[in-house]
Amino acid sequence: MTPPLTARHTPLAIEGFDTAHWRALADKRLDHPWQALPDHVHRSSAGRPWQGLAVWHQVGPVGDLYVPAHSNCVILVRRGNPTQLLQRHGDLVGERLWQRGESVILPGDTPSFWRSSAVRDNIHIDLAPAWLQRAAGGDVALGQCFGRKDPVLAAFADLLLASLDNNASLQPAFGEHIAMGIAIHLVENYALPGERPRTGATLTSRQMRQLTEAVMAGLHEPWPVARLADIAGLSPFHFARAFKMSFGATPHAWVHFQRMELAARLVRDSRKPLLEIALLTGHPSAAHFSHAFRRHWGVTPSDYRRS
Structure with missing residues (x-):
């Protein structure tokens, strides 16, 4: 090439x-x-x-x-x-x-x-x-x-x-x-070259599992860095770096991605009202949810469901 x-x-x-x-x-x-x-x-x-x-x-x-x-x-x-x-x-x-x-x-x-x-x-x-x-x-x-x-x-x-x-x-x-x-x-x-993890800068597999289980069980809830860091038993400063090294994304981006994955499944596979899906995925309103869904997936939830 x-x-x-x-x-x-x-x-x-x-x-x-x-x-x-x-x-x-x-x-x-x-x-x-x-x-x-x-x-x-x-x-x-x-x-x-x-x-x-x-x-x-x-x-x-x-x-x-x-x-x-x-x-x-x-x-x-x-x-x-x-x-x-x-x-x-x-x-x-x-x-x-x-x-x-x-x-x-x-x-x-x-x-x-x-x-x-x-x-x-x-x-x-x-x-x-x-x-x-x-x-x-x-x-x-x-x-x-x-x-x-x-x-x-x-x-x-x-x-x-x-x-x-x-x-x-x-x-x-x-x-x-x-x-x-x-x-x-x-x-x-x-892809641009990424930052390589340093020894000791990543989360343990147990910490990653605990974080994943907690977030996936409560995607409708707010997940500030301090709350996530508390689950991992780290200070917010050290947690944010270790999280990105381990998950390949910032805590905010990772939680948002999980919410959008769940939102797509619910829009596609259920007949739940969009407002209910919005609340289940941590969005305060149907309008806010629609904007976030379109920005993430390139199509509105209504258009995705009709298709």
């Missing part, structure tokens, strides 16, 4: 770059990237019962694009002819000849700028962070990739686009298996 383009830190002069427009992106946020480019959407998976996964085929003219941040990780695979591509992802800038079948990876929560010398003909895959957490077993951060030949991601893109013409894509399990496959590949090949 060829190495990605080495990006350069800004400030970097980009001819014709609209700084005011770029700064305005900080006040905007999208649920889906295609919301910024409705005229570019040739086909999409809108309406498919895919949890935290979407695919869409972008066809658009040459020109500058400024895209606000969104929570999902985005993979773009070039489908058309090669194009000279200038990009800014957050505070990094890169430029290369983007070849057919090559991938660009944009981590979540990152605004972006795109300038292409040829018409846009790209496949977008949007993946919710929850899938990356599942694949990694905890929090994980992806590096920004400004172009790389990756036959696996190209094959996933072609498969998802082709699936829009097949009834198999109407099954939730189809999207779940594909999403996990993509997530595993991203974690194995694009």
Whole structure:
């Protein structure tokens, strides 16, 4: 696999770059990237019962694009002819000849700028962070990739686009298996190096079991660090570090992930009212729950249940 383009830190002069427009992106946020480019959407998976996964085929003219941040990780695979591509992802800038079948990876929560010398003909895959957490077993951060030949991601893109013409894509399990496959590949090949645990800095297996049993039995309850630390018999300061070393996530992120896993099961497998599910998973209202569910899984609980 060829190495990605080495990006350069800004400030970097980009001819014709609209700084005011770029700064305005900080006040905007999208649920889906295609919301910024409705005229570019040739086909999409809108309406498919895919949890935290979407695919869409972008066809658009040459020109500058400024895209606000969104929570999902985005993979773009070039489908058309090669194009000279200038990009800014957050505070990094890169430029290369983007070849057919090559991938660009944009981590979540990152605004972006795109300038292409040829018409846009790209496949977008949007993946919710929850899938990356599942694949990694905890929090994980992806590096920004400004172009790389990756036959696996190209094959996933072609498969998802082709699936829009097949009834198999109407099954939730189809999207779940594909999403996990993509997530595993991203974690194995694009994750940033993590901090290695130090001797004595992790929890014992007994402490981990006690914490897991306590939290899973009371996901509707508040779980501040002090309460968790008391179960483990540690000070909050030492507990927070040991917890992350052991579970691969902060206490807050881990509890939130467990709540969202339970919420998805209850929405899918029961007919409980959403307010009841909200309360069972530690959310004060149905509106708060719906917002948290959509941010985590990429779809509202109502839409997930209808699918």
